[in-house]
Amino acid sequence: MNAASANRWFGRGWLALGFLFLYLPIVALVLYSFNDSPVPNVWRGATLKWYRALSTDTELLNGLWLSLKIAFATAGASVVLGTLAAFALVRYRRFTGRTLFAGMVSAPLVMPEVIVGLSLLLMLVAVQRATQAAFGSGFPERGLMTIWLGHLLLGMAYATVVVQARLRDLNPQLEEAAMDLGARPWQVFALVTLPMIGQALVSAWLLTFTLSLDDVVLSAFLSGPGATTLPLVIFSRARLGLNPGVNAVATLIIAVVAIGVVVASFVIARNARIRTAEMAAARG
Numbered sequence: 001m002n003a004a005s006a007n008r009w010f011g012r013g014w015l016a017l018g019f020l021f022l023y024l025p026i027v028a029l030v031l032y033s034f035n036d037s038p039v040p041n042v043w044r045g046a047t048l049k050w051y052r053a054l055s056t057d058t059e060l061l062n063g064l065w066l067s068l069k070i071a072f073a074t075a076g077a078s079v080v081l082g083t084l085a086a087f088a089l090v091r092y093r094r095f096t097g098r099t100l101f102a103g104m105v106s107a108p109l110v111m112p113e114v115i116v117g118l119s120l121l122l123m124l125v126a127v128q129r130a131t132q133a134a135f136g137s138g139f140p141e142r143g144l145m146t147i148w149l150g151h152l153l154l155g156m157a158y159a160t161v162v163v164q165a166r167l168r169d170l171n172p173q174l175e176e177a178a179m180d181l182g183a184r185p186w187q188v189f190a191l192v193t194l195p196m197i198g199q200a201l202v203s204a205w206l207l208t209f210t211l212s213l214d215d216v217v218l219s220a221f222l223s224g225p226g227a228t229t230l231p232l233v234i235f236s237r238a239r240l241g242l243n244p245g246v247n248a249v250a251t252l253i254i255a256v257v258a259i260g261v262v263v264a265s266f267v268i269a270r271n272a273r274i275r276t277a278e279m280a281a282a283r284g
Helices: 003-032 049-056 060-092 100-110 113-135 143-170 172-180 185-195 197-215 217-222 230-240 244-283
Strands: none
Touching: 003 244, 049 060, 049 244, 060 100, 060 143, 060 197, 060 230, 060 244, 100 143, 113 143, 113 217, 143 197, 172 185, 172 197, 185 197, 197 244, 217 230, 230 244
């Protein structure tokens, strides 16, 4: 075996070990969700009873439903605000406060979530006390709204980075050509710019949805009575000892996320092929 072949097999071996390190725990989690034993790491045969038991586990179901609502709201709002911020940073190179604005948008990416969560909690408590003194009722109450605000702060920063990277790669001559042909600015954005950044918008939506769905730190600071997300439920149960029911919930989430990623990848690849074919036909 020559040196080139040895290096190739060495690289493949390390790649295989890396994949095993990343995905073997997930495979084990899925397998043990079918475990008949109440002890998570002791195999005693296959069963579906833990999936059937989910229908009566109101704590897990309520946490899952709350997490999904917050994740959908966070992803949608993050894409909208992140796109606006990205346009401001890419298309308007000079405006008053641009450096401060760019720094504030990027700050949640590099700041520990503990600091972000604590600062948001202190601010919301101050706002609640002020509204209590002024109007007799404190707003906002800690719960869905406050968790959503915290997730939105983090999600908008990630969405801005994703959309900003795509906007920098766009050819401005395409938008200029559309304006020369009589299109108004909003028509240029809707008919030219938006389709070209569509993949980045989908990527930003999926990223922020995932970040919101599995966030623990911000949710722990900003949650209130009766508003406990699924990660917080799982974390609280893990301190007392997990049961295969948690594995069943995690398996269902993995399945849904995997299907979503496959469908999104298929749609993105299909749109890319169509766009390539259209460009080739236009040149011909």
